[in-house]
Amino acid sequence: MTAALEASGLGKSYGAVSALGALDLSIPRGLVYGVLGPNGAGKSTLLRLALGLIRPSRGSVRLLGESEINARVLRRVGAMIEAPALYPFLTARETMRAFARYSGLNDPAREQAVLDRVGLTAAADRRAKTFSMGMRQRLALGAALLTRPELLILDEPTNGLDPAGIQEMRTLIRDLVDKEGVTIILSSHLLDEVQKVCDRVAFINRGNLVSEGKVSELVAGQGGLFLRASPMAKAMAVLGARGRVEGDGIVAEITEDAAPALIRDLVAAGVDVYEARWMTLSLERVFMSAMGSAA
Amino acid sequence: MIIEALRAELYKLSRNRWSTFWAFGFMPLFALGMGVVEQIVVHAYLGDIIPFASPLHDSLGGLATFSASIFQLCGIAGAAIIFGGEYRWETWRAALTRVDRAPIMAAKMLTFAIAISASLALCGVARLIVGFIDVALTGSATWPPVDAGGIVLAHLIGFAASFLQVMVTAAFVMLVCVVSRAMTAGIVATLLALVACEIASIRGNFGDDPIWLLFPNISGEAVRQAASITMGGRDGLLAHFAPLGAAALVLWFILLFAVALALFTRQDLSKE
Numbered sequence: 417m418t419a420a421l422e423a424s425g426l427g428k429s430y431g432a433v434s435a436l437g438a439l440d441l442s443i444p445r446g447l448v449y450g451v452l453g454p455n456g457a458g459k460s461t462l463l464r465l466a467l468g469l470i471r472p473s474r475g476s477v478r479l480l481g482e483s484e485i486n487a488r489v490l491r492r493v494g495a496m497i498e499a500p501a502l503y504p505f506l507t508a509r510e511t512m513r514a515f516a517r518y519s520g521l522n523d524p525a526r527e528q529a530v531l532d533r534v535g536l537t538a539a540a541d542r543r544a545k546t547f548s549m550g551m552r553q554r555l556a557l558g559a560a561l562l563t564r565p566e567l568l569i570l571d572e573p574t575n576g577l578d579p580a581g582i583q584e585m586r587t588l589i590r591d592l593v594d595k596e597g598v599t600i601i602l603s604s605h606l607l608d609e610v611q612k613v614c615d616r617v618a619f620i621n622r623g624n625l626v627s628e629g630k631v632s633e634l635v636a637g638q639g640g641l642f643l644r645a646s647p648m649a650k651a652m653a654v655l656g657a658r659g660r661v662e663g664d665g666i667v668a669e670i671t672e673d674a675a676p677a678l679i680r681d682l683v684a685a686g687v688d689v690y691e692a693r694w695m696t697l698s699l700e701r702v703f704m705s706a707m708g709s710a711a
Numbered sequence: 712m713i714i715e716a717l718r719a720e721l722y723k724l725s726r727n728r729w730s731t732f733w734a735f736g737f738m739p740l741f742a743l744g745m746g747v748v749e750q751i752v753v754h755a756y757l758g759d760i761i762p763f764a765s766p767l768h769d770s771l772g773g774l775a776t777f778s779a780s781i782f783q784l785c786g787i788a789g790a791a792i793i794f795g796g797e798y799r800w801e802t803w804r805a806a807l808t809r810v811d812r813a814p815i816m817a818a819k820m821l822t823f824a825i826a827i828s829a830s831l832a833l834c835g836v837a838r839l840i841v842g843f844i845d846v847a848l849t850g851s852a853t854w855p856p857v858d859a860g861g862i863v864l865a866h867l868i869g870f871a872a873s874f875l876q877v878m879v880t881a882a883f884v885m886l887v888c889v890v891s892r893a894m895t896a897g898i899v900a901t902l903l904a905l906v907a908c909e910i911a912s913i914r915g916n917f918g919d920d921p922i923w924l925l926f927p928n929i930s931g932e933a934v935r936q937a938a939s940i941t942m943g944g945r946d947g948l949l950a951h952f953a954p955l956g957a958a959a960l961v962l963w964f965i966l967l968f969a970v971a972l973a974l975f976t977r978q979d980l981s982k983e
Contacts, residue, residue, distance in 0.1 A: 517715060
């Protein structure tokens with residue numbers, strides 16, 4: 417099966433400023449793929465290049481296997497790039513109608529179903545200019561879902577959403593992928609959310625790919641053992657350079673396999689262990705580490 | 712794809728009620744309202760200074776409502792909403808994932824053409840109504856010394872003159888909006904350009920040199936004078952340039968539209 421998005425030496429420059437270096441990236445289908453990076457890393461540039469909104473300075477991009485980015489392929493894609501793009505004078509229902517017409521759809525039932533799905537049924541006849549940021553985000557997502565896309569590109573989809581909205585968005589994203597087979601590419605600054613929802617991620621910094629892989633593999637085996645033990649001095653003596661004090665406990669930087677032996681050593685040394693908990697390395701720490709090594 | 716884009720553009724325009732009213736609905740109402748006031752004032756205070764009314768000449772005059780730059784302001788605003796709106800609301804990124812660039816711009820131009828055609832036709836109807844009010848107040852009417860075919864032809868030519876002239880203006884608005892990525896620039900720059908054209912081309916009204924037809928207002932006037940002659944009106948200084956004038960307007964439109972379209976299809980929409 418062809419990749420959902422394939423970038424080959426893809427780059428974009430604005431005069432002397434390079435927004436995207438020469439990116440090689442292949443995003444497989446059927447999963448949630450996170451594109452992560454600090455502000456100005458080139459995430460939005462990559463997504464705009466993929467959608468044909470800007471033209472590459474070098475390299476090429478293939479979307480759903482097509483090298484020519486036109487409306488024929490883009491109608492198989494739903495996109496929400498940066499702030500929600502909405503007509504302020506249209507109501508939510510009219511917004512759906514207008515975008516449906518652009519897409520060549522004439523299916524009022526589908527428009528209503530999408531409004532229901534993004535939770536805007538009650539506000540369907542209110543103008544978009546009266547909407548909160550979260551509601552605008554929902555409406556833009558609804559517009560992106562209108563054509564039953566194979567690929568959904570979401571740039572900061574949880575911006576402006578309250579905690580309940582973020583959870584709904586997470587559920588919706590997983591449902592679209594797991595139940596409907598949609599591929600989702602999303603960029604976000606909320607790394608905790610990305611870790612919860614994404615299957616694979618790519619870290620981009622200064623327009624270049626820093627690292628890429630499955631989320632589970634990136635965070636696996638790189639955690640630490642959190643210990644609440646007494647006396648701490650004796651515990652630190654056993655751990656040596658592997659231990660560091662964090663709050664009221666100690667974090668032992670060891671592999672998960674070595675944890676039982678360490679606990680036995682601590683007990684044998686007369687340390688009372690009150691709590692021992694394996695901490696998975698967060699995606700945020702992986703991200704910071706990747707960005708640090710790339711700097 | 713252009714039909715789908717046209718349906719979307721017409722739908723959006725129909726839902727943007729206030730802007731659409733001021734752009735395309737106000738001028739016919741203004742033509743009617745001012746005409747009625749004018750008739751009442753003239754007949755109440757001045758009497759029948761012109762002892763006959765001529766509704767069909769009035770309706771032909773109504774079709775020329777947009778001939779002067781200042782009266783094109785509403786149409787310019789309408790064109791700016793259609794061509795510059797996506798930049799202002801940053802909605803290109805939502806629309807262009809559904810329709811290609813050339814069809815959407817063509818659909819926008821067609822939308823403007825349909826709306827301004829309706830506006831122009833209503834201006835003609837408004838002045839026809841004013842003409843009949845004049846008939847009622849005067850008690851007599853005169854009719855053109857030509858048959859029904861001549862009257863229809865004259866009105867079609869008059870309509871075409873104003874329509875082509877406004878379409879050239881719309882293409883200019885489109886170009887400015889694409890280059891500047893701003894709706895307001897489309898309005899201000901176009902209005903200033905039209906006023907400058909009128910001032911610079913005053914000598915062109917004498918009809919001594921076809922070079923003046925490069926000014927769209929002179930070209931439009933040449934075609935309008937031909938329409939008047941078709942309905943038995945007096946000869947105008949520019950009427951003999953009418954075919955050249957119509958060709959100049961068509962060429963201006965094609966040139967401006969093509970340049971704007973070429974720029975738009977190559978434009979990076981990194982930030983609308």
